[in-house]
Amino acid sequence: xxxxxxxxxxxxxxxxxxxxxxxxxxxxxxxxxxxxxxxxxxxxxxxxxxxxxxxxxxxxxxxxxxxxxxxxxxxxxxxxxxxxxxxxxxxxxxxxxxxxxxxxxxxxxxxxxxxxxxxxxxxxxxxxxxxxxxxxxxxxxxxxxxxxxxxxxxxxxxxxxxxxxxxxxxxxxxxxxxxxxxxxxxxxxxxxxxxxxxxxxxxxxxxxxxxxxxxxxxxxxxxxxxxxxxxxx
Amino acid sequence: xxxxxxxxxxxxxxxxxxxxxxxxxxxxxxxxxxxxxxxxxxxxxxxxxxxxxxxxxxxxxxxxxxxxxxxxxxxxxxxxxxxxxxxxxxxxxxxxxxxxxxxxxxxxxxxxxxxxxxxxxxxxxxxxxxxxxxxxxxxxxxxxxxxxxxxxxxxxxxxxxxxxxxxxxxxxxxxxxxxxxxxxxxxxxxxxxxxxxxxxxxxxxxxxxxxxxxxxxxxxxxxxxxxxxxxxxxxxxxxxxxxxxxxxxxxxxxxxxxxxxxxxxxxxxxxxxxxxxxxxxxxxxxxxxxxxxxxxxxxxxxxxxxxxxxxxxxxxxxxxxxxxxxxxxxxxxxxxxxxxxxxxxxxxxxxxxxxxxxxxxxxxxxxxxxxxxxxxxxxxxxxxxxxxxxxxxxxxxxxxxxxxxxxxxxxxxxxxxxxxxxxxxxxxxxxxxxxxxxxxxxxxxxxxxxxxxxxxxxxxxxxxxxxxxxxxxxxxxxxxxxxxxxxxxxxxxxxxxxxxxxxxxxxxxxxxxxxxxxxxxxxxxxxxxxxxxxxxxxxxxxxxxxxxxxxxxxxxxxxxxxxxxxxxxxxxxxxxxxxxxxxxxxxxxxxxxxxxxxxxxxxxxxxxxxxxxxxxxxxxxxxxxxxxxxxxxxxxxxxxxxxxxxxxxxxxxxxxxxxxxxxxx
Numbered sequence: 001x002x003x004x005x006x007x008x009x010x011x012x013x014x015x016x017x018x019x020x021x022x023x024x025x026x027x028x029x030x031x032x033x034x035x036x037x038x039x040x041x042x043x044x045x046x047x048x049x050x051x052x053x054x055x056x057x058x059x060x061x062x063x064x065x066x067x068x069x070x071x072x073x074x075x076x077x078x079x080x081x082x083x084x085x086x087x088x089x090x091x092x093x094x095x096x097x098x099x100x101x102x103x104x105x106x107x108x109x110x111x112x113x114x115x116x117x118x119x120x121x122x123x124x125x126x127x128x129x130x131x132x133x134x135x136x137x138x139x140x141x142x143x144x145x146x147x148x149x150x151x152x153x154x155x156x157x158x159x160x161x162x163x164x165x166x167x168x169x170x171x172x173x174x175x176x177x178x179x180x181x182x183x184x185x186x187x188x189x190x191x192x193x194x195x196x197x198x199x200x201x202x203x204x205x206x207x208x209x210x211x212x213x214x215x216x217x218x219x220x221x222x223x224x225x226x227x228x229x230x231x232x233x
Numbered sequence: 234x235x236x237x238x239x240x241x242x243x244x245x246x247x248x249x250x251x252x253x254x255x256x257x258x259x260x261x262x263x264x265x266x267x268x269x270x271x272x273x274x275x276x277x278x279x280x281x282x283x284x285x286x287x288x289x290x291x292x293x294x295x296x297x298x299x300x301x302x303x304x305x306x307x308x309x310x311x312x313x314x315x316x317x318x319x320x321x322x323x324x325x326x327x328x329x330x331x332x333x334x335x336x337x338x339x340x341x342x343x344x345x346x347x348x349x350x351x352x353x354x355x356x357x358x359x360x361x362x363x364x365x366x367x368x369x370x371x372x373x374x375x376x377x378x379x380x381x382x383x384x385x386x387x388x389x390x391x392x393x394x395x396x397x398x399x400x401x402x403x404x405x406x407x408x409x410x411x412x413x414x415x416x417x418x419x420x421x422x423x424x425x426x427x428x429x430x431x432x433x434x435x436x437x438x439x440x441x442x443x444x445x446x447x448x449x450x451x452x453x454x455x456x457x458x459x460x461x462x463x464x465x466x467x468x469x470x471x472x473x474x475x476x477x478x479x480x481x482x483x484x485x486x487x488x489x490x491x492x493x494x495x496x497x498x499x500x501x502x503x504x505x506x507x508x509x510x511x512x513x514x515x516x517x518x519x520x521x522x523x524x525x526x527x528x529x530x531x532x533x534x535x536x537x538x539x540x541x542x543x544x545x546x547x548x549x550x551x552x553x554x555x556x557x558x559x560x561x562x563x564x565x566x567x568x569x570x571x572x573x574x575x576x577x578x579x580x581x582x583x584x585x586x587x588x589x590x591x592x593x594x595x596x597x598x599x600x601x602x603x604x605x606x607x608x609x610x611x612x613x614x615x616x617x618x619x620x621x622x623x624x625x626x627x628x629x630x631x632x633x634x635x636x637x638x639x640x641x642x643x644x645x646x647x648x649x650x651x652x653x654x655x656x657x658x659x660x661x662x663x664x665x666x667x668x669x670x671x672x673x674x675x676x677x678x679x680x681x682x683x684x685x686x687x688x689x690x691x692x693x694x695x696x697x698x699x700x701x702x703x704x705x706x707x708x709x710x711x712x713x714x715x716x717x718x719x720x721x722x723x724x725x726x727x728x729x730x731x732x733x734x735x736x737x738x739x740x741x742x743x744x745x746x747x748x749x750x751x752x753x754x755x756x757x758x759x760x761x762x763x764x765x766x767x768x769x770x771x772x773x774x775x776x777x778x779x780x781x782x783x784x785x786x787x788x789x790x791x792x793x794x795x796x797x798x799x800x801x802x803x804x805x806x807x808x809x810x811x812x813x814x815x816x817x818x819x820x821x822x823x824x825x826x827x828x829x830x831x832x833x834x835x836x837x838x839x840x841x842x843x844x845x846x847x848x849x850x851x852x853x854x855x856x857x858x859x860x861x862x863x864x865x866x867x868x869x870x871x872x873x874x875x876x877x878x879x880x881x882x883x884x885x886x887x888x889x890x891x892x893x894x895x896x897x898x
Contacts (some may be wrong), residue, residue, distance in 0.1 A: 078840030
């Protein structure tokens with residue numbers, strides 16, 4: 001297997017170099033570009049498997065570059081930006097980016113996100129098509145009801161039976177918010193009384209297993225003051 | 234050339250010289266006038282060269298002669314009346330009137346003369362023609378048919394008529410007269426119709442008078458010429474002084490001196506008094522040493538010389554004073570100060586303006602200058618109401634005197650106009666200030682938002698590099714132990730910096746209002762439970778216990794869940810950090826009168842020597858020495874987030890108890 005080739009685009013050369021070093025240490029090949037136009041050129045010349053893209057750049061900004069790339073290619077794009085507003089994230093993702101990482105980022109988290117995206121792009125590409133009704137899937141999460149297997153971006157994760165039941169409930173109703181009581185009654189099959197804390201503790205544990213950054217969960221989200229849900233991707 | 238002329242003409246020496254000369258000329262003229270009068274020369278001789286043509290001399294003499302002559306026959310008539318007792322007293326009164334018409338003294342003297350003469354002559358002269366007054370300067374004949382008087386028996390009409398210049402005839406009402414006789418000056422009415430009168434002056438007399446007349450002329454004419462010259466020169470000098478007074482050679486400004494500071498009234502008064510004093514002095518001296526006209530003398534008496542000397546001195550002093558005052562007044566007129574320098578003007582101006590200004594100051598805001606605008610409006614309103622009230626009161630008083638009723642409405646109109654005018658001005662000022670402050674506020678708000686956005690990016694970019702390279706550094710294999718410690722410190726601190734920056738911008742955005750708030754219906758009880766569950770690890774680590782007292786029913790509020798989570802997270806985090814070891818943290822929630830009140834209480838592990846306000850100040854750390862974690866912005870963010878999501882945030886410090894109260898409607 002060839003090493004994955006990653007294009008790092010940032011007008012700040014030090015940041016581009018740091019990411020270069022970081023990814024090289026993880027065993028990836030890195031190509032650097034310093035603005036959107038260079039990035040598009042680099043894409044033509046090299047065989048690129050993933051792009052890390054800054055938003056605020058001269059000549060052609062990250063969002064426009066994303067749109068240009070999406071016209072031809074389907075490769076994963078992770079946006080790196082100092083803009084941390086929700087609206088910025090939504091805009092970036094809706095432009096065609098696959099992930100959005102805010103600066104300053106944790107290098108380990110960035111590496112984890114890169115790995116996650118590559119795994120999905122390179123090895124799991126068509127898995128969804130082969131799945132049957134016994135498979136529940138969203139984003140990189142995959143739950144097999146029959147084999148009781150749970151994978152995140154293709155990697156197996158060990159869940160306890162309670163956790164598996166909770167995930168099964170939430171993933172079979174993607175985007176739907178369940179209150180702690182509802183979850184408790186469905187999973188534990190007992191009457192719920194003061195169960196918020198119990199459910200919350202389980203949610204936290206699941207997050208630590210499936211989320212890259214449990215503090216900023218991508219899949220298992222708390223709707224504060226209402227309940228819990230798994231985001232539909 | 235022009236300036237040179239100016240520098241000379243305006244020089245103070247030139248002016249002084251001109252002034253002195255003017256005084257001298259006027260004094261000299263007056264002294265000459267006095268001299269002429271004292272010398273007894275008839276001033277008419279200056280214009281009229283012949284004695285017989287003169288009005289004041291010859292014609293006056295002729296009138297005198299006529300009445301003397303007529304007096305003879307009238308006196309005779311009176312004698313008859315007394316004898317016959319047939320005539321009316323009318324004649325007597327006529328005679329008296331005649332006496333009144335002419336110089337009284339002389340008439341009386343003349344009137345008595347004939348009687349003595351008659352008494353003498355009565356013996357010698359036959360009845361019919363009486364010869365009297367042979368030594369008169371004139372010849373005469375007078376007859377009323379009964380008595381005839383003459384100074385020469387043989388006179389015929391021709392004897393008189395041959396004096397063609399000085400002849401006068403009154404023949405029973407018919408008047409004829411010589412060339413130089415002016416009949417208009419003679420009082421004919423005293424003569425009765427039956428009188429025949431002839432009169433003529435002798436040539437000897439006329440010649441003699443002519444000689445005297447000419448002698449007077451010889452003296453007077455040059456004197457008058459000189460007099461006129463003096464007066465003309467003085468007038469020229471006065472005009473010159475009038476023009477240049479107050480001006481100096483080097484500029485065109487008007488200059489005043491100390492004299493000009495005297496009130497105008499005093500100056501005018503002094504001027505008039507000086508003139509009166511001078512006139513009185515000269516008049517007294519003149520009367521004292523006056524000599525009748527037509528009696529010239531060759532030398533002045535010593536009294537007269539003294540009088541002339543005195544007149545000169547008085548005149549010089551008077552002219553000096555008047556000159557000074559006159560020039561000062563001229564300067565005032567030039568400087569448009571004539572009226573302004575009036576004491577009366579000042580007095581009335583002060584009174585009028587003082588009163589007006591005092592009243593006005595209530596309305597134009599000056600009286601309330603030290604107050605803020607709205608307050609001055611308020612005060613002005615009070616002034617307006619009081620003034621109106623007084624006017625209403627005055628109206629009732631004026632009802633007693635109907636014509637005065639017109640004043641209150643007029644004054645009321647004036648007051649209303651003032652009130653409205655100055656109020657509008659104040660309103661304008663208020664609006665202006667309001668607009669300005671609003672604009673200012675919006676500007677600073679925009680600036681703040683831009684600053685947050687830009688600074689956020691500018692801070693985050695280098696921070697990204699720092700964190701990345703610290704991470705790379707920590708992965709180096711050949712680092713020494715110390716270097717690895719240092720790198721760990723760097724990593725910790727850069728992560729903390731990252732948190733601070735994030736907190737800082739969260740706070741900045743929420744306080745500037747540039748933050749999205751997603752309001753939704755949520756259960757505050759559930760939110761607190763979720764937060765506590767989420768933070769269980771931290772709670773366990775801290776070794777503190779959390780005591781909750783939450784209601785069984787959901788407490789529904791409308792707010793932003795994500796932000797409220799941050800709020801409770803920060804508060805509990807704060808409590809965990811600063812609580813005394815082994816104590817408990819109380820988290821309570823109650824639904825009271827439709828209000829959701831959440832309280833978090835903890836016992837501080839140190840003395841809280843700050844107030845509730847101070848702890849909410851940004852960057853204020855409860856205890857600086859205790860920990861280096863966190864940004865110090867936790868409570869500030871909690872406060873700000875609570876407020877943007879529709880709640881109120883309060884901190885209460887009671888001894889060692891630290892209490893946060895959050896309220897939602």
